[in-house]
Amino acid sequence: MATYSTNEFKSGLKIMLDGDPYAIVENEFVKPGKGQAFNRxxxxxLKTGRTIERTFKSGDTAEGADVVDVELQYLYNDxxxxxxxxxxxxxxxxxxxxxxxxxxxxxxEEAICxxxxxxxxxxxxxxxxxxxxxxxxxxxxxxxxxSGGGGKPATLETGAVVRVPLFVQSGEVIKVxxxxxxxxxxxKE
Amino acid sequence: MESSxxxxxxxxxxxxxxxxxxxxxxxxxxxxxxxxVETPALSAAAITxxxxxxxxxxxxxxxxxxxxxxxxxxxxxxxxxRLLAAGSGCIYQIARVFRDGEAxxxxxxxxxxxxWYRVGFDHHQLMDEVAELVTELLAxxxxxxxxxxxxxxxxxxxxxxxxxxxxxxxxxxxxxxxHSVPIPPEMPADDADPWxxxxxxxxxxxxxxxxxxxxxxDYPATQAALARLRxxxxxxxxxxxxxxGGVELANGFHELGDATEQRHRFELENAARQARGLPLMPVDxxxxxxxxxxxxxxxxxxxxxxxxxxxxxxxxxxxxxxAFPVGRA
Numbered sequence: 001m002a003t004y005s006t007n008e009f010k011s012g013l014k015i016m017l018d019g020d021p022y023a024i025v026e027n028e029f030v031k032p033g034k035g036q037a038f039n040r041x042x043x044x045x046l047k048t049g050r051t052i053e054r055t056f057k058s059g060d061t062a063e064g065a066d067v068v069d070v071e072l073q074y075l076y077n078d079x080x081x082x083x084x085x086x087x088x089x090x091x092x093x094x095x096x097x098x099x100x101x102x103x104x105x106x107x108x109e110e111a112i113c114x115x116x117x118x119x120x121x122x123x124x125x126x127x128x129x130x131x132x133x134x135x136x137x138x139x140x141x142x143x144x145x146x147s148g149g150g151g152k153p154a155t156l157e158t159g160a161v162v163r164v165p166l167f168v169q170s171g172e173v174i175k176v177x178x179x180x181x182x183x184x185x186x187x188k189e
Numbered sequence: 190m191e192s193s194x195x196x197x198x199x200x201x202x203x204x205x206x207x208x209x210x211x212x213x214x215x216x217x218x219x220x221x222x223x224x225x226v227e228t229p230a231l232s233a234a235a236i237t238x239x240x241x242x243x244x245x246x247x248x249x250x251x252x253x254x255x256x257x258x259x260x261x262x263x264x265x266x267x268x269x270x271r272l273l274a275a276g277s278g279c280i281y282q283i284a285r286v287f288r289d290g291e292a293x294x295x296x297x298x299x300x301x302x303x304x305w306y307r308v309g310f311d312h313h314q315l316m317d318e319v320a321e322l323v324t325e326l327l328a329x330x331x332x333x334x335x336x337x338x339x340x341x342x343x344x345x346x347x348x349x350x351x352x353x354x355x356x357x358x359x360x361x362x363x364x365x366x367x368h369s370v371p372i373p374p375e376m377p378a379d380d381a382d383p384w385x386x387x388x389x390x391x392x393x394x395x396x397x398x399x400x401x402x403x404x405x406x407d408y409p410a411t412q413a414a415l416a417r418l419r420x421x422x423x424x425x426x427x428x429x430x431x432x433x434g435g436v437e438l439a440n441g442f443h444e445l446g447d448a449t450e451q452r453h454r455f456e457l458e459n460a461a462r463q464a465r466g467l468p469l470m471p472v473d474x475x476x477x478x479x480x481x482x483x484x485x486x487x488x489x490x491x492x493x494x495x496x497x498x499x500x501x502x503x504x505x506x507x508x509x510x511x512a513f514p515v516g517r518a
Binding site: 007028029030031032033034035036037038040053054055056057058059060 | 238240241290291292293294296370371372373374375376382383385386387389390391412413414428430437440491493
């Protein structure tokens with residue numbers, strides 16, 4: 001993998017620190033008029049999501065991290081691993097629970113996900129921004145309520161629980177924004 | 190490139206403010222009988238300071254210097270001192286200067302320095318004048334409290350409970366760790382200055398009072414290559430810096446006039462360059478000859494004009510006060 005000089009630092013650049021892959025979030029050049037120049041960076045650990053601060057002497061280098069984002073189709077879960085497929089090469093990749101994390105509850109077979117690979121191995125999985133799912137269980141709502149003001153919990157086919165308006169019933173299909181975990185609308189089949 | 194990249198990054202109102210400030214700077218010095226001068230931006234010699242990188246260009250001729258590398262000045266200090274030695278009296282210059290390897294929110298590889306020299310002043314008298322000018326130019330924007338002055342030692346004692354002239358690199362590292370200042374890889378074990386710079390930029394500067402001029406003076410001798418040394422325990426360089434709200438605005442010296450000592454310091458800096466694998470810089474023999482001929486006792490200061498405009502305009506970055514920063518140059 002390439003090494004990067006601090007002169008090449010910019011937000012989004014992926015570098016290795018202490019054996020973990022990080023993405024640069026912010027890069028600030030600081031230098032006293034007559035003294036040592038530094039690059040102060042905020043970096044996000046791509047494994048844990050934690051953001052930390054680091055400083056480099058300007059001109060020093062960091063090793064690049066082999067991290068790429070790819071679109072993969074989710075196939076199935078075997079009880080331990082989540083299996084994905086590259087739709088161009090038909091290559092299959094497996095992701096563990098640490099990589100899938102909270103995305104697990106939004107994964108429905110055939111969904112196209114953005115998967116971040118580190119050295120070819122899934123590091124994190126982002127579900128589609130919107131998913132269409134069937135409600136398998138929710139309390140019967142009150143007739144006549146169309147505003148969704150109060151709402152009630154509904155369990156979806158993947159096990160995810162979202163708040164839905166009172167008029168939405170079991171067996172209906174809804175659209176959910178996975179970034180906020182919020183109900184968007186009913187979907188006519 | 191997006192289609193708006195031809196546009197200036199600064200608002201036109203800011204550029205009008207900038208022009209107004211330039212006019213007021215000139216009026217300030219005219220009223221005090223300080224002469225405006227211009228000196229070359231291209232020079233056969235260059236600064237040896239390992240922390241400053243000069244752009245080099247090649248002059249193809251005709252005439253003197255043909256086929257030679259010439260360096261874009263990082264400040265007009267050396268030729269201005271030659272003018273002082275030639276009897277110019279007090280002088281100032283508004284110069285576009287160039288520094289390779291510097292870009293960021295408060296840096297651009299070319300920027301405007303206001304540099305001036307006052308014959309017969311020491312660094313404390315010059316601090317008074319800097320305070321008058323800056324207060325006058327910022328008064329409309331900022332209600333400034335009375336300027337404060339700390340020695341470099343007092344500053345570190347106040348903020349970090351540390352004597353910067355005595356602390357070992359191990360103590361400086363422990364201090365950084367204690368204050369959660371991230372320590373860069375490969376910091377030297379035998380040179381305190383990068384550690385002091387780390388603590389200054391990461392811990393102290395962000396904690397300097399806004400709405401107030403903070404002068405810091407009497408620097409470690411190793412951080413004042415062009416300043417007079419004042420004997421003491423330890424000897425200190427008669428250098429000062431001005432900060433306003435954590436922004437480094439100006440750097441001044443009670444100027445060294447000893448040609449032999451100055452040559453020695455240039456050689457030390459070139460040795461430091463060699464040790465770091467940096468190119469050696471041709472020493473300015475004309476400056477050394479001028480010092481040998483006799484530099485009048487004086488103090489000089491260089492003030493970052495773009496940063497001053499930034500403060501006067503209430504902006505947070507140089508791009509907001511320059512028409513075209515390097516990305517659009």
